[in-house]
Amino acid sequence: VVDQIRLWxxxxxxxxxxxxxxxxxxxxxxxxxxxxxxxxxxxxxLWSDQKKRLICVSSDGHQAVGNYVRKLINRHK
Amino acid sequence: MVKAVKGVVVECDSSVKMIILGLNEKGQFIIEDLDETHVFVDASCVDQLRLDIDEILNENTYKVEESK
Structure with a gap:
């Protein structure tokens, strides 16, 4: 049991x-x-922080989120 | 301008996080230090990082056993 606890x-x-x-x-x-x-x-x-304005996105979501960000930025141009 | 960087987000407990910060002083693989339990690192370093941490943790386990 001790070994199991240590492994855990x-x-x-x-x-x-x-x-x-x-x-x-x-x-x-x-x-x-x-x-x-x-x-x-x-x-x-996967993770985010309001103060630092950081967002960590899974690889699966990167393409869609990247497109979304590009649209947002172009809107302000 | 928004920046997107490819890498690996590593979740770990705060004691392992301290070990990672120590290892980074030799290797410089951390891209962004996120918080107490998360760090964003270069994808190519993850396998080596896991080996290094296993080694350090195993060393600590031995020390505990010896002191009994």
Whole structure:
């Protein structure tokens, strides 16, 4: 049992890596929020931070989110 | 301009996160330090990172056993 607990402890410490894309440098808060909402609805957000304006999107969602961001930016041009 | 970077988001507990930060001083593979339990790294370093962390964690387990 002790061995099992130790194994479980080591296992618990291990890394959980996920291939993804990190979106950063949103100059407008509204672009960040809109992108985060879009990606959340698609269920592809792995991690995000409001203050730093960072969104981590799974590889599956990257293409759609990338297109969405491009549209947002072009709208402001 | 919004920037998108390809990589791997690694979730781990905060003690492993400290180990990763230490390893990064030698290797520089962290792209962005996200928070206490997440770090965004270069995809090519993940296998080596896992080996390094396993090695460090196993060393610690031995030390505990020896002190008994």
């Amino acid at each position: 402890e080591i296992e618990k410490n291990r890394l959980r890596p996920t291939a993804s894309w990190l979106y950063s440098q949103f100059s407008r808060q509204q672009d960040f929020e809109s992108t985060l909402q879009y990606a959340s609805e698609m269920g592809v957000v």
